[in-house]
Amino acid sequence: MTATVGQQAQAAARANDVWKVYGSGEAQVIALRGVSAEFERGRFTAIMGPSGSGKSTLMHCLAGLDSVTRGTVAIGETTVTGLGDGGLTKLRRDKVGFIFQQFNLLPTLTAKENILLPLSIAGRKPDPAWYDTVIDTVGLRDRLDHRPAQLSGGQQQRVACARALVSRPEVIFADEPTGNLDSRSGAEVLGFLRNSVREHGQTIVMVTHDPTAAAYADRVVFLADGQIVSELIEPTADTVLDTMKKLDTPAEVGS
Amino acid sequence: MFRATLKSLLARKVRLILSGLAVVLGVMFVSGAFVLTDTLGRSFDSVFADGFSEIDVNVAAKPKVELSEMEGEQTAAPLPAAVVDRVRQVPGVASATGVVNADGARVIGSNGKVVTSFGPPQLGENWTGESDLLKLREGRAPQADDEIVINKGLATAAKVQVGQKVGVLTAFESKKRDFTLVGVFGYSGDRDSIGGVNEVYFTTPVAQRLMLGAPDAFSSITVQAADGVSDEKLRDDVGRTLGADYEVKTGEQVAADASASLKEGLSFFNKILLGFAAVALLVGTFLILNTFSIIVAQRTRELALMRAIGASGRQIIGSVVLEAIAVGLIASVLGLAAGIGVGALLAFLFGKLAGGLTLAGIGVPAAAVIGSFAVGLVITVVAALLPALRASRIPPIAAMQDVATPDRPLTKVTIAGSLVTGIGAVLLFLGLSGNAGGQTLATILGGVLFAFIGVALLTPLISRPVVSLLGVIFSWSVPGKLGRLNSGRNPRRTAITAAALMVGIALVTGVTVILDSAKGSISALAQDTIKAELVISGQQGGPRPPSFDPGVLDQAKALPGVRLVDGEYGDMAKLDGKSTWVAASSDIASLRQIFGAKATAGDIDRLGPTQMLASSDEATARGWSVGSTVKVQPTRGEVRTYTISGIYESSQLTNPVTLPVQAAKDFTIPQPIQGFIQLAPGARVADVQPQVETLLADSPEVSVADRDAFIKQQTGQLDGLLTMIQILLALAIVIAVLGIINTLALSVLERTRELGLLRAIGLRRGQTMGMITVEAVVISVFGALLGVAVGTGLGAAVVEALKDEGITDLILPWGQMGVFLGLAAIIGVVAAVLPAVRAARINVLGAIAHD
Incomplete structure (x- = not known):
């Protein structure tokens, strides 16, 4: 099953017949069963599915955090499958940004230092104009010298978003970015994730199980049982919820 | 509770191995010392029993x-x-x-x-x-x-x-x-x-x-x-x-x-070895304390859960102490076994060195077993008590919340540290100024111990500014900067880790300061005092000092270019019933000129066959003055009565008593053991030295050296002593290295998620290792800095106290200190290897999902 939207050449991330099998024998678990998908440049894609559907695994494989059992994964022009540690590090450094559910900021660094960390690790200077834009977008200008412990959860997640945005990666992977936030902070974060796509042409792939969060995306891909079972373009919370409900009833699965 | 404790112990076995290793090394020293002295003692017994069996x-x-x-x-x-x-x-x-x-x-x-x-x-x-x-x-x-x-x-x-x-x-x-x-x-x-x-x-x-x-x-x-x-x-x-x-x-x-x-000599040797064991165990205590603290911190949630489901604070303490007992017990057994091996090896080497001493079978005296278990268990449990107490104070609510343990203020620790350091300083002062009332050594050792613990308690406070300053060196790179920040992250942990290294380095530095000062003072005095261009002497290889033919003295006197010759004899003798080192001089007038001795009373330029000279210190101590008579019982021959005809000013180089040359025939060695030759103005050392060498052809035990070589040879014994002490203290430093490895390994474990994140956003493996290495180097250099500072302080205090004993120059071994700091940096790099490799191998995905 292939879900293709837009021109192939413009895909920021691509999965081609990806299988992921954990364990062997009795304990074998097939997390992904031949998933093929493309995520085009400049769009905000959500991956949804019930628990155990393989949505997080798919994202980890796409981002090069996990290896695939079969099939290939590519980010932009780079084939991720088969890259060594050095190659994967370079890929993460230059082409991929991450936003995690648990924020994952370094407690010893200030907000500003956390934001600039990927660039300093890569030994690059930030583009000042873009840096200002990002800071203003996330609205953290007056919090830059604070340490993570001095920031609220929403602020910490905005720092994490800024960190992902500032290096202008090919694609940002967000793993339940609002999972640890209250609904207002969550809405703020989702709002500027969408803005960064609309206004700055950023590519974002977000894993979520929250229909409201998914409604911020341009497109939603639904996974069940390790396979892509459905997708929605220009979703709303209601259409997402409807689709999810259908997925929950195995008889209706099948598209 | 017991089962739970054992399970958690097993789950953490790797972490406990390193801290256990510190106890193993300390206990090894203790049991090794006992096994060695017991084996040698019984070997001597059998040698003598054999020798006198007929x-x-x-x-x-x-x-x-x-x-x-x-x-x-x-x-x-x-x-x-x-x-x-x-x-x-x-x-x-x-x-x-x-x-x-x-x-x-x-x-x-x-x-x-x-x-x-x-x-x-x-x-x-x-x-x-x-x-x-x-x-x-x-x-x-x-x-x-x-x-x-x-x-x-x-x-x-x-x-x-x-x-x-x-x-x-x-x-x-x-x-x-x-x-x-x-x-x-x-x-x-x-x-x-x-x-x-x-x-x-x-x-x-x-x-x-x-x-x-x-x-x-x-x-x-x-x-x-x-x-x-x-x-x-x-x-x-x-x-x-x-x-x-x-x-x-x-x-x-x-x-x-x-x-x-x-065996009297052996028991002295045993005490020295036990002293070094004590140092090793002190360092080990820091290490165990740190390990248990970290483990308790990591288990906060688990311990809080236990409290929430009804465990009492006492049970929590019990579980931590039980863990300590288990570690202490295992470490004691291993340490005892290792000590038996080391003791046997040393006894074997000693036997070889002593020209084939036939060793009695290796024995394990009860003292070794009791000492090992007592020391191993007590140290471990004492070190674990504080962390256990802290564990018992974890509120049950901590199980439900993700409480970031707040940085506890350092006020209490600082006050306690100042207090303990103060006590140490007072004890040191009392001991060194001789006001300890007969307990001088115990008071000084107590003072040093208190000073170490006090400084260790103050270390967290000092660590913040110093560590961040040290880290600046590495801040040019991102991994360096992160490493620096990490080392300043938990001041207590950094402090204790560094303090463990401090103890070893401080002792080495202190001893070096004292011995270098002693050496410098004595050689400066010798340079100033001895006006002899050539000296005849030999290296002592057994109980008897080398001696030479007294005829050489006369023949040397006759050589062209030689102005003065003095031959020195020496032995123990009983003076008015008290054993004293006595010297005799072949030519008292030459002796006076060569050593520039000053008379404080009487005439010291000549000495009749029944006259003697005394140093001013000895004369004061014995209440002698010119004209006093002294009964001298030499090791052989009859008692003779001498009249004091002169008193000379005491210095480090003067003998307490000088007898006429005739007295030397009743000495154990009736031959001169040193000869001093002053050249006439204009004569060249290079001309005279070979001629004296020829004269000594029949006295192969001794040789003739110029003055500088002689002084170097004399002070060289101090160098040997220094090297020996440094080797023994190296063990304390090795244990401190284990401590650094341990702290880093635990930190890496604790920060798994952070490391995963850093790798996720593009930190290379090499950079990750660099970060851990910087952290280690900063900690170890910090410890070495503290050690050098504390050691210099202790050494300077002792040197000051020994001013009256003739150690007048305080000589700071800058070169050595530099070496220690450099060594500390290397230690840091070495200690970082394993934790760094582990950090670099962290699975990025696993780390981020890690909770």
Whole structure:
């Protein structure tokens, strides 16, 4: 099953017949069963599915955090499958940004230092104009010298978003970015994730199980049982919820 | 609760191994010291028991000057041959043989050098025939005056064969004399020597003349009992006949006494080893404390859960202490085993070095076992108490919340640290200023211990600014900066880790400061004082200092270009009943000029045969003044009365008492042991030195050196001491390295998620390792800095206290300190290797999902 939207050449991330099998024998678990998908440049894609559907695994494989059992994964022009540690590090450094559910900021660094960390690790200077834009977008200008412990959860997640945005990666992977936030902070974060796509042409792939969060995306891909079972373009919370409900009833699965 | 504890212990076994290792090393030192001294002690016992096994009863004259093992070898007074006849008359005596047996028979090897024994004496004896113990292996007994036999071990060391001419230096002949080697003997059980002793047998008249300096005299009488007479009865009978001037003992008693005096030396050695064990364990305590603290911090949630489901605070303490007991027990067992191995190895090496001491079987004395378990358990449990207490205070609510343990304020620790440091300083002051009321050493050691603990408590406060300053060096790179921030992250943990290293480095630095200052002060004084361009002396290799032919002094005086010559003799003697080191000078006027001595009373330029000089310190201590008479009992000969004719100013280089040269004939070594030569103005050292060397051809034990070489040679002994102490303290540093590895390993584990994130956003493996390495280097250099600072302080305090003893210059070993800091950086890099590799291998995905 292939879900293709837009021109192939413009895909920021691509999965081609990806299988992921954990364990062997009795304990074998097939997390992904031949998933093929493309995520085009400049769009905000959500991956949804019930628990155990393989949505997080798919994202980890796409981002090069996990290896695939079969099939290939590519980010932009780079084939991720088969890259060594050095190659994967370079890929993460230059082409991929991450936003995690648990924020994952370094407690010893200030907000500003956390934001600039990927660039300093890569030994690059930030583009000042873009840096200002990002800071203003996330609205953290007056919090830059604070340490993570001095920031609220929403602020910490905005720092994490800024960190992902500032290096202008090919694609940002967000793993339940609002999972640890209250609904207002969550809405703020989702709002500027969408803005960064609309206004700055950023590519974002977000894993979520929250229909409201998914409604911020341009497109939603639904996974069940390790396979892509459905997708929605220009979703709303209601259409997402409807689709999810259908997925929950195995008889209706099948598209 | 018990099961839970054991499970958590097993789950954390890797982390506990490192801290357990510290205890293992400390305990190893303790048990090794006991095993070594026990094994050597029993070996000496059996050596002496063997050596005296042929003797039923031994008769010797009372020594004229009684000395302890630490003061030097005791010299038995010779006894006249007539005594042998008197003993023979005693009923129950089967035979009585006069024996000559004295230290100082030095064989010159085939390479022209004197064979040294490295400890055991070099005996010259009279041949009284073979026995069950002693058997000729080659040749025959000595019959003519120019014939000798020697033991196989000595023949091997000297590389000489039967039939060859062999040169021997003897106690009472000023020059070497050539003998024909007519036989080589060995001992029962195929032994080449007994305990590495070198032995030369002469005919009886030659032995008496050359080794005792008196015809018809013996060192002792060996008595065999007639059948049916017990050794004890015979001893008492002989003793009654001879009276109180003679020591009459059974062979067993002689063996036990000889062994006991050596064991006195061994027990001193044992105390030194235990001292180093204490240092190792102190460092180990820091390490265990840290490990348990970290483990408790990591288990906060688990412990809180236990509290929430009903465990009491006491149960929590119990579970942590139980863990400590388990670790302590295992470490003690391993440490004991390792100590037995190390003790056996050292005993083996000692035996080799002491010229083939036959070792008794390796024994494990009860003290080793008890000491190991007591020390291992107590240290571990004491170190775990604080973390256990902290664990018991974790609120149950911590189980539900993700409470980031807030940085506890350092106020309490700082106050406690200042207090403890203060106590340490006061104790040190009392000890060093001599106001400790007889407990000087204990007070000083207590002061040092308190000072260490106090500084360790203050370390968290100091660590923030210093660590961040140190880290600045690395801040040019991102991994460096992160490493620096990480090392400042948990000031307590950093502090204790660094403090462990501090102890070792501080002790090494302190000792170096003291010894360097002593060395510098003495050589500066010697440079200023000794106005002799050439010095005759030799390296001492056994109990007896090297000596040379006094004729050389006169011949040297006659050489062109030589202005003054002074030969120095020395021995212990009893002065008015008290043992004192006495010197005699061949030329008192030269001595005065060469040493620039100043008279504080009387005349010190000449000395009549019944006159003596005293140093101002000795004169004050004894209440002597010019005109006082002093009774002097030398090691041999009769008591003589001397009148003090002059008093000279004391310095580090002056002897307490100087006797006229005539007195030296009653010294243990009636030959000069040092000679000082002052050249005439315009004469060149390079011209005179070879001529003096020629004169010394028959005294191969000594050589002539210029003044600088002589001073270096004299102070060189301090260098040897310093090296030995540094090697022993290196163990404490090794344990500190384990501590750094441990702290880093635990930190890496704790920060798994962070490391995963850093890798996720593009930190390379190499950079990750760099980050951990910087953290380690910052911690270790910080510890070394503290150690150098504290050590310099301690050393300077001791030097200040020793000002009156002549250590006037405080010399700071800057070069050494630099080396320590450099070493610390290397230690950091080494300690970081394993944790860094582990950090670099972290699975990025697993780390981020890690909770």
